[in-house]
Amino acid sequence: MLKLVLGGSGSGKTTLLYARIKARAEAGKRSILLVPEQFTSSTEGRIYRELGDALSGMVESFSFTSLAEHILSAEGGSAVQTLSDAGRAVLVRRALEELQDKVHYYYRHRRSAAFCQMAAETIDELKSAGLSGEQLADLAQNCGTERGKLAELALILQGYETLLAGTGMDPSDRLELAADRLEAALARGGLPEFLQDRELFIDEFDTFNAPKKRLLGALLASLPTVTVALCDDGAPLVPGDASLFSGAKQVAMQLRQLARKNGSEAAAPELLRRDRRHADAPGLAAVTELLETGRCEPLEAAPEVHLFAAASREEEARCTAAVIRNLMRQGVRCGKIAVVCRDIAKYRAAVRYEFRMADIPLYCDEPTTPEFSAPATAVRALLALLRGADMTEHLTVLAKTGLCALEEEQVCALENYAYTWSPNAAAWRTRFEKSPKGFGNAELTDEDQKNLDRAEEARALLVTAVDELRGKVKGGNAEQISREVYFCLKKLGAEEQQAKLVEEIRAARGIPAAEEAAREWNVVMQLLDEMAALLGSQSVTVPEYEDLFSLLLRSSDLGHIPQTLDAVVLASAGKMRLDAPDYVFVLGLAEGEFPCAPSETGLLTHADRDALMAQQIELPDCFENRVVREQVCFYKALTAPAKGLWLSWPKGQGETLCAALEPIVEALHPEVPVLDLPDLAATPADALDTLGGGWVLTDTERASLTEALRTPDEEEPQGLALLHRMEEALPRQVTDLPALETLLGRRLRISPSQLEKYYTCRYGYFLQYVLGLKPRKRAELSADQSGTLMHWVLQMALDPHPDADNPCRTMQPYLELDDEAMATLAGLLVDEYAKRYLPEDTARFAYLLSRLKKSMTSLLCYLRDEQNQSKFQPVACELKIGAGEDAVPGQLYHLSDGRTVQLIGSVDRADEWIEEDGTRWVRVVDYKTGTKKLDLKEVYCGLDCQMLLYLFSLTRDRSGRFTGAEPAGVLYLLADPAPETTTREKAARTVEYQLDGLVRDEQKVFDAMDADETGRYLPFNYRNGVPSPYQKDKRADIAKLNRIQLHLDDLVTQMGEQLYGGQIAAEPLVVSASKSPCTWCDYSFICCHETGIGERALEAPAKPFEPEKPKEDGTEEPT
Secondary structure, three states: OEEEEEEOOOOOHHHHHHHHHHHHHHOOOEEEEEOOHHHHHHHHHHHHHHHHHHHHHHEEEEOHHHHHHHHHHHHOOOOOOEOOHHHHHHHHHHHHHHHHHHOOOOHHHOOOHHHHHHHHHHHHHHHHOOOOHHHHHHHHOOOHHHHHHHHHHHHHHHHHHHHHHOOOEOHHHHHHHHHHHHHHHHHOOOOOHHHOOEEEEEOOOOOOOHHHHHHHHHHHHHOOOEEEEEEOOOOOOOOOOOOOOHHHHHHHHHHHHHHHHOOOOEOOOEEEOOOOOOOOOHHHHHHHHHHHHOOOOOOOOOOOEEEEEOOOHHHHHHHHHHHHHHHHHOOOOHHHEEEEEOOHHHOHHHHHHHHHHOOOOEEEOOOOOOOOOHHHHHHHHHHHHHOOOOHHHHHHHHHHOOOOOOOHHHHHHHHHHHHHHOOOHHHHOOOOOOOOOOOOOOOOOHHHHHHHHHHHHHHHHHHHHHHHHHHHHOOOEHHHHHHHHHHHHHHOOHHHHHHHHHHHHHHHHOHHHHHHHHHHHHHHHHHHHHHHHHHOOOEOOHHHHHHHHHHHHHHOOOOOOOOOOOOEEEEEOOOOOOOOOOEEEEEOOEOEEOOEOOOOOOOOOHHHHHHHHOOOOOOOOOHHHHHHHHHHHHHHHHHOOOOEEEEEEOHHHOOOEOHHHHHHHHHHOOEOOOOOHHHHOOOHHHHHHHHHOOOOOOHHHHHHHHHHHOOOOOOOOHHHHHHHHHHHOOOOEOOOHHHHHHHHOOEEEEOHHHHHHHHHOHHHHHHHHHOOOOOOOOOOOOHHHHHHHHHHHHHHHHOOOOOOOOOOOOOOOHHHOOHHHHHHHHHHHHHHHHHHHOOOOOHHHHHHHHHHHHHHHHHHHHHHHHHHHOOOEEEEEEEEEOOOOOOEOOOEEEOHHHOEEEEOEEEEEEEEEEOOOOOEEEEEEEEEEOOOOOOHHHHHOOOOOHHHHHHHHHHOOOOOOOOOOEEEEEEEEEEEOOOOOOOHHHHHOOOOOEEEEEEEOOHHHHHHHOOOOOOOOOOOOEEOOEEOHHHHHHEEOHHHHHHHHHHHHHHHHHHHHHHHOOEOOOOOEEOOHHHOHHHOOOOHHHHOOOOOOOOEEOOOOOOOOOOOOOOHHHOOOOO
């Protein structure tokens, strides 16, 4: 007999079923409870709670799938493997490949994994309608314009069914087989033991597809009583109706027909009209009534319902967490609270973050795929390598999965080497022998050699295994690929590493986390087996295999168990399995999001479905059914709570409230929640977040939070101290000065470039030179590397005292070379440098070197011409400043407490001119690539002072080679001038090099540098035979040079005092909008500096280093 129990949400249908099950158990009678797949776990728990330990054994709960398995186990047929949803897509791909030219409409999509997934979804829909490939082919003939496409779809379904016969069984076919076995058993006059003398109770279903109806029919014929609870108001079914309960009315009618067809009576429906769930919550009862009928009795207030317009989805999640914390303080169990949204992907991250901050246990009731697990990443990396993807990227990914028999130091060394050298496929297959530090490091330190050895060991392990794998699967089938990928992982040590990882996780995070890690490995390995079983000996390319394997990963579920029994449930509205919650928070109630607008799925369009339904085929995913299902989904979410309902949507992101809520808003005027400070800051983490997160707080609230965060043990917790520092915008400061002095030493040695770095950004200096943080550099001909090459070539060519290591030692002096010989010299030196320091031989590298040879030829010719007419001659190249043999002693600066600062460095070139009267002049020349302009305002602020400090170091050399020398100036030679737009004729001439700098303002010095007054060899031009009056800033008399020297001495001393005082503020000196030091800073990701905040501007006189003008008439100048 069929018994229907009808009633709306909260009417007590489930309670009535459990009462009857309990009554039968007390009478010694057994029962079966049939629920949807997602409800089986919660149903087991409720059975135990309702019936107790003694009686719970009198009832068994099943889903249709598990019930079918029990029937097949008893009657035969359970040994056949059931195909998964993802496996169905793989089998579709195989069917399409075998159909070949028989498929025209879908031919070009046949190898697409996405298309195979859509085709699998469509096959599932057709199977749910009870259609076979043959039946669909017959129906397609009467579908008009859709006939051709549906006929091809029938071919695909038939091919799928043919392959399935030898591979496994579709889940829908398994239900059909169970129905067949049950009917056969009934015909023999016997039933499986677990069905004998049982009554069947069915709950939580909204609809039944064709296979389920078939099995249900067999159960109706086999069992004395089948009781089905449906969410239905009991009103008569109106043809064409698409209202809230129309789907349930259709199901009730179909069940009665099914009962009569199987010789079973249908009793009069039992209608439950009273809303029992909301008996003590009139506001929620009104919501239920409004959703069911569109009207309700007027209420003065509905305190159980709240409506919140949030600024964002993140604020929705945060305010939800705050309200739940409030409920927890009132004694509400987390297990009685649920958070529901339609698209869980939009809220998962925000909810997890906010709940973790608020210390709220959360269970996300959603499938968890192994797609991003370490085993899946390793398999995908191997497949990518097999199809010829970039070896550097995927070998490092493979190494970092933790599934290779490599130590962490080896993985790091491999990654750094790969980053530095970007090896191609050929380089990966040869021994790693280059310097781990990149170009320009010929000699390896012990640490460099260790890192090189570690990288080589890792390379050998990975490349050997991958190359063996590539050889074994070449031209192979899917089964071979699956098998060899597994054996490759085994050779890499994956099984041992996985076992080790599981044990580490068990020790650190407990058994559940360890079991989940173990499941990841097992599931991925099972997917490899499934690929082999489904595709078998079929020929498949590696990219196709990779797409299908990725499809399997996305469609697989690891399964997960709540870490605690008392946790808030986060669920998707379409798949929620709520166990009688007291409070429900429905998020994302925006128009078009919830309820969501039905869209087309699979390969069938609405027109295709209409054509099939016109032939009396019931398709569960037709447009009308989906509209009704969405209404039911919305209705169940809003009527699920017994005590409180929270509704919200992200209004601040431009979303409007869904129209489905308008009747509730107009009739009940839900309260806008007021969140108190204790709710927003219920935990220390939330309190810190509230203090620092931009929430509007009164002084009292801020003081209260601050006081609450203090603990008896410490005056101020670390997090609170951090917030205070942020709020007060205090600059970064080292407070442990003794530790800082230990790092620096009492004798600080700095170069001019370090001084410039300190005044550019103190924090950048601290990271680079005090802590010694070194960013990774790629081995490429960058601007820095090109500059190093240029300096080396010029040092070799111009060195007046070449040593044995200099290739020019036995050659004709470069001053005597013509242009052709100069080109030969430039080529020889560039090649020699590349041979020593640039172990690279690619075509692009050779091209870049050829350009550098041309550039160096032009530069050497320019320097030859300049020196042949100049009285200044090079006396030292790469001259060391500081300690050591042949070095010029660096200036020593005395600080407080006996500490000192000494200047060190290296001068590119020092030139000297000795007059007939013995007066010595010295100038410093520096080679720069790009553009360089000496700006005395920048010098005043501590920038661009390198060459001037070197110059003054030479003139202060009282007992060395430059004793008594006069400062002639500093010159910047722009050795690689930026290209300019010009005529073809000018471009054909020799490159015009530019000079910049500062020169002693004396005519004899000008003449000594540029005898013909051409302006080519000075940082200024001549106008009418005299130095240009518009470039006075490029000339300085001895008094001005002395003022510059004294100011630079003060800057060095000031830097020393500030550094030892712990001043390391991240306050970059911004010269102009286009010259922010943060643009090219290697450490910007550490300080996270925001443009425009905490920056310093140049603060210098309009004309730096000029003498102060005397005041006239004794009056003071206006300020």
